[in-house]
Amino acid sequence: MKKLLKNGVHPLRSREIEELSGLKILGRQLTQEIDHASIPTLIDEGCLIFLDNENSCANLNEINTVKNLLVLINKNFSFELSVPHLICKHPRQIWGTLIRTLYDYENRFVFHEDKQLQNCEIGERVRISKSAIISHNCKIGDETVIQDNVFLAPYSIIGKKCTLMAGTIIGAQGFGPMRYGVFSENMPHIGGVIINDGCELGAGNVIDSGTIFPTILGSNVKTGSLVHIAHNVKVGEGTFLAARSGVSGSSIIGKHCFIGAGAMIKDGLNIGDRAKVGLLSAVVNHVSKDTQVAGNPAREIT
Numbered sequence: 001m002k003k004l005l006k007n008g009v010h011p012l013r014s015r016e017i018e019e020l021s022g023l024k025i026l027g028r029q030l031t032q033e034i035d036h037a038s039i040p041t042l043i044d045e046g047c048l049i050f051l052d053n054e055n056s057c058a059n060l061n062e063i064n065t066v067k068n069l070l071v072l073i074n075k076n077f078s079f080e081l082s083v084p085h086l087i088c089k090h091p092r093q094i095w096g097t098l099i100r101t102l103y104d105y106e107n108r109f110v111f112h113e114d115k116q117l118q119n120c121e122i123g124e125r126v127r128i129s130k131s132a133i134i135s136h137n138c139k140i141g142d143e144t145v146i147q148d149n150v151f152l153a154p155y156s157i158i159g160k161k162c163t164l165m166a167g168t169i170i171g172a173q174g175f176g177p178m179r180y181g182v183f184s185e186n187m188p189h190i191g192g193v194i195i196n197d198g199c200e201l202g203a204g205n206v207i208d209s210g211t212i213f214p215t216i217l218g219s220n221v222k223t224g225s226l227v228h229i230a231h232n233v234k235v236g237e238g239t240f241l242a243a244r245s246g247v248s249g250s251s252i253i254g255k256h257c258f259i260g261a262g263a264m265i266k267d268g269l270n271i272g273d274r275a276k277v278g279l280l281s282a283v284v285n286h287v288s289k290d291t292q293v294a295g296n297p298a299r300e301i302t
Contacts, residue, residue: 037212074088157192206228221235234253
């Protein structure tokens, strides 16, 4: 996972961080570059995180033991940090500013025809339409078929024996606008997408990039046309999503589930293994395994 996070990185030194943020680094001195972003529950040397408040991390004392960690906090943060940190009015905004440079975000999706398949790993017997766009540093497994006008964003990983039907977009910028008073901006999404072996995605699907970690489709996932899967979603193996269904950010869909046509799943929900969601349902609560739900809002049915 750490290797994925370091793809296409421009490491940041202390001076560059201070210039980009307009802030002074407090606490211990950074002795090495910051080379990847992470979240408070997965921290290691050289990473960048933000904490909205003291409840954002279960063990703040552990954070103080990590070397070369840069933490962004707001001025109301009361816990005393000894690690390098920035005190920001809006930590997420500064995090976004640093991420854009760290991952060369403005040029990340720049595509030039003469660079098609640049640094890509393409398996055997792969068929790619001439109208498809395969960005740099993608990986495509054996016997996969990519139809007309499919777009793969940089660092997308597609498994073996997959089919991506016409017009599908893999690795789109997710929807993550953040408000800072009257100002707003979209949080950068650099996590990418991993699609495992045997998946078949219908025409016009959009699979958004994860924010920090990848959006993941397990093996043998099948989708109908115009399905949208948002950032940070995980879909378990063998799950089917019918046409025009949608899964909002950070939800987890279990194995061998069925999501009916036009159904919508709220962000941050867990849908248990083998659950079934009826067509046009609005799922706003967690769904237990082996359960059928339908309606708006969706309720359990027998």
